[in-house]
Amino acid sequence: MQLALEAVGLTKVYGGGVKALDGVDSSVPLGSLYCLAGPNGAGKTTFVRVSSTISKPTSGRVYILGMDAVGEAWRVRRHVAVMPQEGRPYNSTLTVFEAVYYYLASRGFSLAEARSEAMRALEELDLAGYRDRLILTLSGGLKRRTLLAMVLASNVDVVFLDEPTVGLDPVARRGTWGYIKRLASEGQTIIFTTHMLSEAESVADRIMLINKGRRLFEGPPREALSKLGYRYKVITSLRLDFEDLGVGVRRYGDLTYIYVEDLDRALKVAEEILYEGGQAQIKPVDLEDFFAEVTWGG
Amino acid sequence: MGRGLLSQLYGQVASITVSQLRFKAVMISLPLVSLLPTYFALVFGLPKEELGIVLTGAVISPAVWVGVGLIQDIVYEREDYRYLEMLIASPMRPAVYILSRIMAGTLISMTTSLPLALLYTYITGSYRVLPLAIALPLIVSIFLAPLSMLLGLRLRSIKEAGSMPSLLSSLIVFLPPVYYAPGILPEWLRTPAMAIPSAAAAEVLRAVGISGYQPILDPGVLLAYLLAASMVSLLVLYSRFNWSLE
Numbered sequence: 001m002q003l004a005l006e007a008v009g010l011t012k013v014y015g016g017g018v019k020a021l022d023g024v025d026s027s028v029p030l031g032s033l034y035c036l037a038g039p040n041g042a043g044k045t046t047f048v049r050v051s052s053t054i055s056k057p058t059s060g061r062v063y064i065l066g067m068d069a070v071g072e073a074w075r076v077r078r079h080v081a082v083m084p085q086e087g088r089p090y091n092s093t094l095t096v097f098e099a100v101y102y103y104l105a106s107r108g109f110s111l112a113e114a115r116s117e118a119m120r121a122l123e124e125l126d127l128a129g130y131r132d133r134l135i136l137t138l139s140g141g142l143k144r145r146t147l148l149a150m151v152l153a154s155n156v157d158v159v160f161l162d163e164p165t166v167g168l169d170p171v172a173r174r175g176t177w178g179y180i181k182r183l184a185s186e187g188q189t190i191i192f193t194t195h196m197l198s199e200a201e202s203v204a205d206r207i208m209l210i211n212k213g214r215r216l217f218e219g220p221p222r223e224a225l226s227k228l229g230y231r232y233k234v235i236t237s238l239r240l241d242f243e244d245l246g247v248g249v250r251r252y253g254d255l256t257y258i259y260v261e262d263l264d265r266a267l268k269v270a271e272e273i274l275y276e277g278g279q280a281q282i283k284p285v286d287l288e289d290f291f292a293e294v295t296w297g298g
Numbered sequence: 299m300g301r302g303l304l305s306q307l308y309g310q311v312a313s314i315t316v317s318q319l320r321f322k323a324v325m326i327s328l329p330l331v332s333l334l335p336t337y338f339a340l341v342f343g344l345p346k347e348e349l350g351i352v353l354t355g356a357v358i359s360p361a362v363w364v365g366v367g368l369i370q371d372i373v374y375e376r377e378d379y380r381y382l383e384m385l386i387a388s389p390m391r392p393a394v395y396i397l398s399r400i401m402a403g404t405l406i407s408m409t410t411s412l413p414l415a416l417l418y419t420y421i422t423g424s425y426r427v428l429p430l431a432i433a434l435p436l437i438v439s440i441f442l443a444p445l446s447m448l449l450g451l452r453l454r455s456i457k458e459a460g461s462m463p464s465l466l467s468s469l470i471v472f473l474p475p476v477y478y479a480p481g482i483l484p485e486w487l488r489t490p491a492m493a494i495p496s497a498a499a500a501e502v503l504r505a506v507g508i509s510g511y512q513p514i515l516d517p518g519v520l521l522a523y524l525l526a527a528s529m530v531s532l533l534v535l536y537s538r539f540n541w542s543l544e
Contacts, residue, residue, distance in 0.1 A: 052387040055543045074389075082387040090374070090381035091317035098316065105309025107388045108302035114309075134320070151384070160387070 002030045004158050004189035005051055009060035012046050012213075020046035022213040023060065028191060028206070030065075030157075033184040035204035036193040037287070043213040044193035045085050048160045051191070052082045064158055081107075081154035085162035085193070089146050092136040096127055096146050099135055103150040121153035124179045126172070140167045148176060152183065159183070161192040165199065177203055197287035209291055216294045224290045230259035232266040233285055238278030242269070250292060257292075259285065306390045310398030311405070318406045329410045332359045335477040346421060347508055353418045354503040355477030360407035360414075361435035362476075362496050365442030366467040368399060372450025373459045376543075383543065392541040396532075400443045404436050411435045418507060427507035434499040440528040441495045442470075444535030451540070476500045480514045488514045498524050 005028035012021040020043045028034045036044045049055040051062050053073040062069045064076045089099045097118055104114035122128045125145050135143060144167045151159060161180075165173045181203070184190050194200050200207050201221045209216040209224070217224050230248060236256055242249045247269070248259035260266045263282075270280035318324055332355075339352040376382040385395060415431030446463075453459050471477075474497035480488045491514075492498045498520045505513035505520075513520070 049383070049543060053542070054383050054386045077387060078389045080387050082384055084380035084383040087380035087384065088378075090379040091313050093317045093320040094313060098313065102309045102313035102316075103384070105305045106313070106385065106390055106394075107309075108305050108390070110305060111308070114305070154388075 003063070004028045004030045004032070004065060005034075005191065006063045007047075007051065007060065008062070010047070010050060010057050010062055011059045012043075012050055012055070013058045019213050021050065021057070021060075024208075024210070024213070024215045026208055026215065026218060028189060030189055031184060031187045032189055032205045033181060033203060034189065034191045035200040035207040036191065036210060037195070037197050037200040037207050037291075038210040038216075039195055042195075042210045044195075044210060045162055046213075047210070048082065048085075048162050048191070048193060052080050052160045053077055054082065079157040080160065081151045081156045081158075082160045083147055083151040083162060083164055085166075087147055087162075088143050089135050089150065093134055095132050095134055096138070096142075096149075097122065097131040099146055100150045100153055104153055107154055117153045117155065118149075121149040125149045125152070126175055141169055141172055144168060145172060145176065152179070156188070158189045158191065161190065163194060164192055165194070165196075197291055201287045207287070209287075209294065211291075211295050217290070221287060224287060225285060228259075228285055228290055228293060230261060230285050230289070232260050232263055233283055233289060234258040234260065234266050234269045234273065235281040235283065236273045236278050238273050238276055238280075240273070240276060240278075252292075257289070259289070302389070303391065303394060306394045307398055307401075310390070310394060311401045314398065314402035315405045318402070319409070324406070325409070328360055328363060328407070329414075331363065332356045332410050332414065347511075350418065350422050350508045351479050351504055351511075352477050353414060353421060354500040354507070355471070357411050357414045357418055357431050357503060358435055358438060358476055358496050358500045359471045360410040361404070361438040362442060362471050363467050364403045364407040365439050366446055366463050366470065368403060368443055368446035369450040369453070369463045369466075370456070370459050371399075372447055373453050373456055376451065377453075377455055386541060386543070392539055395541075396444065396447065396535060396539070399447065400439055403443055404439045407435055407439060408432075418503070422507040422509075424507045424509070427503065430506055431503060434503055434524075437524045437528050438495050438499050441524070441531045444531045448535055448538055470494060470496050479504065479511075481512075492520060492523075495524055495527055 007024055007026040010021050010024040013019050024047065036047055038044055050057045051069060053069050053076050056070055065079055067075050069076050100118035100121060101114050104117055105111060122131055125148060127145055127149055130142060135146060148164055165176060168176060180190055204221060206219060207221050208218045237254050242256065242258050250257045258269050260269060266282045270282055273280040336352050336356050339349050415428060418431055419425050419428045474491050474494040475483060476496045480491055483491055492501060501513050502517045502520045504511050505517040
């Protein structure tokens with residue numbers, strides 16, 4: 001299997017001894033939609049920066065398409081593009097089209113190519129109607145989509161998107177993911193970060209769960225869920241001793257999560273809660289449950 | 299330079315220049331602040347020669363305002379908009395990044411300094427000074443831009459930059475003999491004042507443009523100093539420049 005990215009023991013220690021990455025191993029297959037998921041401060045952005053040659057690792061190696069991201073950074077840079085977290089299009093008195101067009105020219109596109117690719121990306125991201133609007137007059141979500149258009153129009157092998165859908169409305173988010181998925185199906189590798197695990201679960205082919213700089217899991221989202229051993233959860237604010245039901249129980253503030261193997265069991269637990277005068281919600285388990293499970297107890 | 303590199307340079311220079319030319323606050327304040335001392339010279343009815351002296355400052359100062367302003371631009375680009383990360387993770391060469399900022403800065407400052415250079419040649423009647431009036435702001439830009447970039451890349455936030463750029467520019471433009479002849483200064487300070495590139499550039503312009511003007515130092519020497527200082531500034535940037543976020 002050809003890899004778009006391979007990280008081996010990737011470690012990054014910032015000044016003051018803060019360990020943002022702690023020996024992370026990762027393999028991203030070519031053409032995959034790969035998600036780095038984890039809470040804020042987990043090390044996702046550092047992973048993106050180190051992998052995309054923006055910053056150097058303290059130790060360990062990362063290879064992009066087989067090329068060393070440190071030793072062969074200049075070769076790697078021809079094949080990657082990055083949408084930074086909290087990034088916005090610079091030079092806000094440019095129009096949306098100019099921002100994309102000039103960025104592509106800055107990447108070395110011929111001017112004719114830059115023009116056609118810029119237009120294509122604007123159309124794909126539903127920005128064509130805004131092409132002549134100055135960036136400073138756009139909403140935060142449209143600015144973010146313009147930045148996305150700049151990066152996705154780059155037509156590179158490996159695209160890094162750091163929290164790409166933050167600030168987008170639900171419709172724009174769906175449209176954006178539709179376009180990104182198509183790019184991945186056409187062979188581009190998209191590596192994105194999110195702290196919204198539901199998004200990771202619904203979009204990504206593979207995920208890497210990361211917390212405190214350490215890899216907790218890597219694989220398809222379904223594999224993570226199968227490792228849980230439960231298929232459903234019952235959520236209630238009722239405080240009862242559920243442990244004697246013989247199922248997994250976790251308490252988060254006022255809410256209690258009761259994990260069960262199947263729907264019959266979930267219904268029985270819910271019945272008991274209702275009988276005691278409480279309210280219950282039954283839901284299938286998701287990546288958040290997996291994340292909570294692997295990080296339980298710190 | 300390959301076609302890709304030319305595209306890269308075009309992309310960067312055009313995006314900065316087009317954007318800045320549309321930025322009304324810059325395009326109005328740059329000529330206004332550059333011409334301010336000239337306005338007072340006119341109000342006080344200074345003779346033509348004196349007006350010429352003040353105008354040399356107006357020709358040179360836009361390069362200072364824009365060159366030092368790069369400190370803030372770089373901090374915004376890196377810390378606020380995070381655009382620098384997008385440029386690092388791209389095939390763009392650092393030399394293109396540096397050159398584009400110098401070129402764009404020069405083009406922007408030229409929008410003010412070129413009309414003033416024409417005015418200066420008209421007032422002094424010395425048309426041979428025009429090429430110098432165009433070249434000198436460029437040299438001042440080449441000197442200041444690399445140092446500003448280095449400083450900008452070391453600052454961690456816009457807050458840290460604060461009012462430093464405008465304070466520095468004001469010091470470089472209004473304190474040394476840029477808008478006035480160095481003869482006003484105490485004798486011991488006249489030659490050292492020429493170490494400030496904006497003052498040296500203005501002195502060269504005065505020496506060549508105003509007939510009968512007695513420069514503090516030979517204009518050829520000052521020009522050679524300016525060229526050497528600009529090269530040193532570029533070399534310092536080149537040796538210290540780190541094309542990453544470390």
